[in-house]
Amino acid sequence: xxxxxxxxTIAAISTPPGSGGIGIIRISGSSALPVxxxxxxxxxxxxxxxxxHLFHGNIVDPDQQRILDxxxxxxxxxxxxxxxxxxxxxxxxxxxxxxxxILELILQRGVELADPGEFTKRAFLNGRIDLTKAExxxxxxAAKTRKGIDIAQEQLAGALYQRVEKIREALKGMRALIxxxxxxxxxxxxxxxxxxxxxxxxxxxxAPIDHLLLCADQGRIYREGISVVIVGRxxxxxxxxxxxxxxxxxxxxxxxxxxxxxSIEEHIDVMGMPVRITDTxxxxxxxxxxxxxxxxxxxxxxxxxxxxxxxxxxxDGILAEDTVLFASVSHKQNILVINKTDLLQDTxxxxxxxxxxxxxxxxxxxxxxxxxDALRRLLFETVTGAKDQWQEDACAPNxxxxxxxxxxxxAADGIVDGLEMGITNDLLAVDLQxxxxxxxxxxxxxxxxxxxxxxxxxxxLGK
Numbered sequence: 001x002x003x004x005x006x007x008x009t010i011a012a013i014s015t016p017p018g019s020g021g022i023g024i025i026r027i028s029g030s031s032a033l034p035v036x037x038x039x040x041x042x043x044x045x046x047x048x049x050x051x052x053h054l055f056h057g058n059i060v061d062p063d064q065q066r067i068l069d070x071x072x073x074x075x076x077x078x079x080x081x082x083x084x085x086x087x088x089x090x091x092x093x094x095x096x097x098x099x100x101x102i103l104e105l106i107l108q109r110g111v112e113l114a115d116p117g118e119f120t121k122r123a124f125l126n127g128r129i130d131l132t133k134a135e136x137x138x139x140x141x142a143a144k145t146r147k148g149i150d151i152a153q154e155q156l157a158g159a160l161y162q163r164v165e166k167i168r169e170a171l172k173g174m175r176a177l178i179x180x181x182x183x184x185x186x187x188x189x190x191x192x193x194x195x196x197x198x199x200x201x202x203x204x205x206x207a208p209i210d211h212l213l214l215c216a217d218q219g220r221i222y223r224e225g226i227s228v229v230i231v232g233r234x235x236x237x238x239x240x241x242x243x244x245x246x247x248x249x250x251x252x253x254x255x256x257x258x259x260x261x262x263s264i265e266e267h268i269d270v271m272g273m274p275v276r277i278t279d280t281x282x283x284x285x286x287x288x289x290x291x292x293x294x295x296x297x298x299x300x301x302x303x304x305x306x307x308x309x310x311x312x313x314x315x316d317g318i319l320a321e322d323t324v325l326f327a328s329v330s331h332k333q334n335i336l337v338i339n340k341t342d343l344l345q346d347t348x349x350x351x352x353x354x355x356x357x358x359x360x361x362x363x364x365x366x367x368x369x370x371x372x373d374a375l376r377r378l379l380f381e382t383v384t385g386a387k388d389q390w391q392e393d394a395c396a397p398n399x400x401x402x403x404x405x406x407x408x409x410x411a412a413d414g415i416v417d418g419l420e421m422g423i424t425n426d427l428l429a430v431d432l433q434x435x436x437x438x439x440x441x442x443x444x445x446x447x448x449x450x451x452x453x454x455x456x457x458x459x460x461l462g463k
Contacts, residue, residue: 009029009031009035010028010111010118011025011103012113012118012461013025013103018096020094022091022092023092023095023096024462025102027088027089027106027111028087030085035111036073036075038062039060039102041058043056043058049075052076052080057070059105061105068102069093069101071092073089079126083122083123084122084127084128114461114462116461117457117458117460120134120137130443132443133155133158133161134456135455137156137463139152141460141463145272146272147272148274150272151223152223161443164443166204167439168439174200174432175432175433178428182425198419198420201416201419205435210409213402216405218395219398220398224274225273226273227275227277229278229302229307230278231309231329232310232311233313233319235313236311236312236313236339237313237366239264241311241337242266243366245376246266246268264279271376271377275379278305302332306383307383308334308335310326310335310336311337311338311339312338313340314341315340315343315344323355335360335375336360337364338352338363338364339364339365340365341363341364360382362378400442408438411435414431415428
């Protein structure tokens, strides 16, 4: 990739909004050091701004000769920086007003406010990272579980890039043979052994793409998570279940039906899988106007959910209201959660077998917090089809990757069909290039500017 050059120097606050012990402002570009020198009053007059060293001093407004803050600063000379440009970081106190005041001084000196993700975009355009690593930075910032961070770190370390590049290298070798055969059509010796190339395509291109596609959905689940809605008639223990899963008293629990009148949403980690779980108002006929609004919202959330925990009061058994309510949620993927088993005898459990017998189910006592681990495992197995945490070291965790892989697979299948049908080498070359372009799109070799803009717009300011 050719090096990206610009005369524009950019700056932004790189730490989250709000108060904190330390706040960081980042500057990148050819003017980064001169701007710092115009604002920084070093504690040691012999400060030489050696690269990658911290220096103590004050940021001073040169017009008013007013100290804005006591800081530590670091100058990092290109190319050994995040963007491969000259980079300056100013570490000040984490007050928004202090950070904003210093940033305004910097912008007054011809520096432009960075767009979201512009530092990482420059790192990509300057060849420091490929596009999969840039997207891994987004995933690290957005990760909701430790497993999500681990997957993103593997991608940042190059796991996906290396898989894709290995496939691309195999395709480049095949393309070279095809191009030679096109350039020398009258040679007596057959340059392209079609049977051998079919075998190579299946082993070195199609099989690895199939493997990446197979784990793509699991990668997406760990990255984006799933939504679960707890549904049931009033007073079956929905709020108690939410509290038990969270290990805290998040929802009000009483013996009065209809206590929960609005939805309560929280996030939990289920074997590394981020889960947004929502406790909803008990769905029933009647009730006052506020409860009716809560039930209306519960039905809307239900339609948006990936999984429904359909709760039944084990002490009451299956009531007519349960059967009617289940009919309204049967279009969703359900897990049957039978609560209050602390009030049941073992023999009583058999009475629940006929009710929706094909559904995955679990017996719990939310009050006593029994069966919570079994419920978590069942949810994980239902969503992923696996019994343990996925251990894959490379995946295609977002929809863009999956779409590119799907198109690359279609092109590779087309090459195999063409080789077996005996079509001309110039037509084979078209499918080969299409396959290479789709894989190149994943790592950023052939990605269009508008796609790059969409990707980097997902970043926060300062990254």
